[in-house]
Amino acid sequence: MAEQHTPRSLIVSLYGAYGRTPDNAPLPVAELIRLLGVLGVDAPSVRSSVSRLKRRGLLVAARTGGGGAGYALSEDARQLLDDGDRRIYSRTRPGADEGRDDGWVLAVFSVPEEERSKRHLLRSRLARLGFGTAAPGVWIAPAGLHEETRHTLRRLQLDPYVDLFKGEHLGFAATAEAVSRWWDLSAIARLHEDFLATQEPVLLKWESGEAGSAEEAYRDYLVALDAWRQLPYADPGLPASLLPPHWPGARAAEVFTALHERLRDLGERFVRQG
Template sequence: MVDQHTPRSLIVTLYGAYGRASGDPSVPVAELIRLLGAVGVDAPAVRSSVSRLKRRGLLVAERTAGGAAGYALSESARQVLDDGDRRIYGRAAPRLSDGWVLAVFSVPEAERHKRHQLRSQLARLGYGTAAPGVWIAPAHLEEETRHTLRRLALDPYVELFRGEHRGFTATPGAVARWWDLDAIAALHAEFLARHEPVLAGWTGRSGEPREAYRDYLLALDAWRHVPYVDPGLPAELLPPDWPGGRSAEVFGRLHEALRNTGEAYVRGGGAG
């Protein structure tokens, strides 16, 4: 499901979209309540979710320039969002000739809890399982993999390799085994069912900043999870009716149409 829109997810999405501008990076609590209220989150849920995000190290308490209580992104959270930008806001069409990155890890028995952490992180990055202990992804994910594993201090347990698939199964058949393509296609179809009509409703018209902000934040909150499930496989390895290109186009057009107009509501302190 891509449209869960939990308060915590919406807060992270809000910071990712509008909370990394230069200047005062701290968002006052009252502003968080206002901005999340526009997408149906009440004040107690905002406060509770902010507390959880603080405990997880994603937000840090920080006074604004005016002295109000507020929260800013932690450095690790900022790195996560910066890495995510390359996926969420458009990446170059992958080429089969770019090859693959392989992640092979070995964890001592005394630290076996890190095996689950490694598997979870590689899955979250979009890796498929080529064989027990061998994880595979398109080569363009290598840099983000390095950032993620180093940030989590998991890199000592992992070796990364670059290479080509040389058989024995034909590569499209192997890809269908390494990833659940039906599940990924269903995510794209779900996004399209919800947000393609939203795009159609905005085509040829302008709207109020609050409305643009609401529709954009909900679309971004839904979309930003999809590129982590879909690793961006070369088109020649996918079914001919693959919906990923269309869903990426719909999000891209929503981003172009709504993001800046929505920012007027974010910066307007209640206007719009």
């Protein structure tokens, strides 16, 4: 799972939460420094992280409306964030179908030995998308992830090496038993518990009226989002019937949903006041 709260991760979270506009207007460098500064990130770290994101093709240099230096999202980055929205915010929407048992998507790949670096990249990307390992070279995830998987593999030019299939699990072991082999559910549960340990007190603080400014809302929301947005990738959203009793993911989703509804729009006032 990607490291949380690094300058680069916080910048991605900032663009995801507040940096997308219909005209893809660039965020001024001065604004990036201001908005990351309240999170304890100094200006050199912001500039260094922006440069790395630019080299990765996620940010592009552009002039702001006032002629200043800024950075806009690349087309690939917008697709990446749009795909991420379906995961990150799915449980905040009424009628969300995450966890619905609608079958599985299988990714089967074969990479020539002379291109083994791509084999490693494929494995790491499938794991980051939330796939479990059903067998060597056979990866599995809930069927609802197939579109994002297609986008990701095409963006990385890995699609020639992969075949995708949709289907049902027909045994021989019970599906719940098989799922416990495909994913490390104990490790995923600990990630949810870690999120709750840091973010439940934040929610209680806001519910008790101990905080209230737009700057505080922005700061708390961006940190919560940066922590939460990793979890729907580690936890692919398995049906509840296949999960252990008292699964902490449900409570973690409730806490993030409450923070999102309470803080996101209030935090935007701080973002726009610059």
